[in-house]
């Protein structure tokens with residue numbers, strides 16, 4: 061049976077089965093989309109209502125060789141479903157020319173998810189948003205006569221339908237829908253249109269209806285969702301996106317309460333601080349959602365990955381799309397985020413049968429204190445107790461027992477009696493992830509020793525100077541200033557605007573004899589001005605306002621002068637009503653200003669060049685083919701704008717993920733063996749203020765609540781996928797736009813540093829001992845667990861072990877007066893030389909160093 065949703069109580073037999081993460085057989089060859097007419101609680105798979113935990117992994121943001129491990133780690137983290145958008149502009153960069161290869165191999169990705177025994181939520185869109193270039197739309201779409209995006213417009217609708225159908229047909233052909241026995245249990249049409257619908261008026265409403273009918277007509281046999289679309293027409297399920305969705309209710313009681321984007325952090329912008337979201341708050345939000353009747357929840361992102369090439373939208377979205385997700389950009393589990401959520405997922409799964417069977421009954425336990433009980437029979441009772449206050453912990457009475465509820469936390473009681481999990485009490489270990497820097501690339505091969513220790517054999521740098529102004533044969537002239545995206549069709553970030561001015565010496569706009577002021581206004585995103593071949597001034601916008609206005613005193617010479625303006629984009633707009641028409645580039649005015657006179661050049665004849673000479677020569681794609689261009693004989697030019705650099709390198713040894721540290725460079729794009737690792741911009745520094753040393757998880761989160769890295773480059777490390785390089789003889793090419801020193805570039809590898817855990821006597825026992833509880837007869841206690849993340853490593857040192865009231869955080873734990881002297885020996889004995897260890901946190905184990913006080917065990921260890 062395919063997936064559907066229903067509240068039909070007769071079909072509930074056999075609920076509460078093992079989570080689908082462990083089940084390999086998927087529904088086979090039967091179709092069913094009959095849930096539309098009945099009340100609903102949950103998605104129904106194989107005839108069973110399901111509680112489903114989902115996580116977003118966008119296939120082009122990692123490489124195919126990373127997919128199996130990312131998906132396995134997702135499964136190990138307790139996910140049932142992997143969610144991805146479909147990125148139209150990656151698949152059809154040129155109209156009717158498709159690309160489903162490599163990172164674009166959607167079918168392979170879906171099958172890899174299926175191979176792991178997980179389900180797929182396919183968000184076809186085809187509008188994606190997703191901080192993706194142009195929201196996922198291919199640029200050619202913009203040039204179709206009469207087209208208007210995302211509204212009741214025939215040219216748009218026919219293209220949207222064609223592409224949506226193409227993807228659906230492709231999935232059907234491979235039998236990937238659950239109705240065909242495949243993993244896809246859910247599909248999405250459009251994306252958050254409700255957020256921007258109002259300005260589209262009546263045509264917007266018609267478009268929503270059309271989208272719904274079009275999607276339904278494709279007959280996938282699985283339900284469709286529209287997120288953030290209160291008026292989603294039946295049978296489309298409207299779903300919620302946000303940091304919290306417990307207050308959401310779908311627009312019909314026939315539809316289940318679903319949360320398609322729970323933001324696990326936030327995206328990084330060039331020029332911004334690095335956002336992070338504490339796991340206690342994420343767990344709180346998730347538990348609240350299930351507490352209040354939700355049955356499907358998706359983490360956006362579970363693994364964010366990397367915006368390779370020119371795929372970022374924005375503008376000004378950084379190349380890293382790490383997102384502070386449970387699996388980091390490089391594929392490491394981020395702890396304790398991943399582990400705490402894993403414990404949460406197990407706890408929620410213990411409640412599945414009750415959650416899908418009935419609606420909860422709400423009781424107030426006091427101000428800010430809420431109990432929700434799912435009671436299906438005398439044996440099946442599940443309770444969620446919440447303290448939604450932000451200030452004080454509370455002790456509540458419930459069913460005759462008392463419970464400690466920290467502020468902003470939820471306790472889960474799968475039997476209405478014992479707490480299996482509290483969102484604010486972390487049992488999971490933490491890991492410190494580090495970038496370990498390797499030697500800078502030496503300018504010359506001076507020392508054999510450097511080469512041996514680093515194994516990154518360098519040849520010298522060579523370079524090609526990118527000409528200022530017009531140098532390509534495709535240049536053309538036009539009167540007036542042209543909007544950039546309409547002119548370049550985004551084939552390049554760059555557009556040159558060039559004008560010649562003849563000066564006789566008596567022009568009224570000349571200040572003080574020869575000096576004048578150049579005034580240029582641009583929609584963004586970056587502007588460089590050159591006068592007679594020399595850089596006169598630069599400016600750039602930011603993620604809040606991409607516009608640039610430059611006003612620079614310049615020196616003009618008698619007779620001919622050339623003013624060359626280079627405008628560059630940093631990812632096209634991806635969000636907002638009519639975002640496709642917002643534009644970029646120098647739309648003016650562009651003026652020469654004197655004391656009492658202004659010469660407006662805006663409507664003069666300008667010469668235009670789309671892209672760079674080096675792009676035309678293929679310097680990045682085919683560095684050896686273009687070898688005659690590269691110079692290496694004279695002194696390496698440094699801190700020079702508009703220059704291409706090239707070098708060779710050997711891969712850092714081992715298998716750790718690799719990054720390039722671009723400290724020392726300005727702004728540009730980098731290619732490894734012809735593959736773009738993205739735009740780099742280490743000189744864009746985040747503001748000095750706005751960061752917090754300690755992020756208080758209590759209270760509503762917002763994207764700017766918790767930032768780190770203030771006053772530092774927003775991004776200096778750039779991921780180089782291992783699969784893109786060979787052990788030796790790799791080529792690195794850079795296009796540097798504003799000037800830098802390539803000899804300062806270095807490699808780094810991603811490593812796990814210390815492991816830490818800090819577990820209190822007041823924490824619940826591990827969730828996976830829950831089932832043992834009735835058998836053992838004795839009260840189970842909390843346990844501190846450590847596990848080396850890499851399979852070949854064992855615990856090789858215990859840096860700290862304290863039982864009592866140890867203080868501090870991972871990396872700087874300290875002892876207090878209340879401290880058991882036995883702790884280091886016990887922990888050493890239990891853990892040294894092992895891949896993992898578990899220690900009961902109790903006074904029976906460690907003795908009681910201070911009675912009447914709640915004690916905890918803190919351990920820091922390392923693995924080798």
Ligand code: GAL
Nearest residue numbers: 188189190191251252301327
């Ligand atoms: C949502 C959108 C996603 C992504 C997210 C922010 O509104 O649906 O695609 O852009 O915001 O990361």
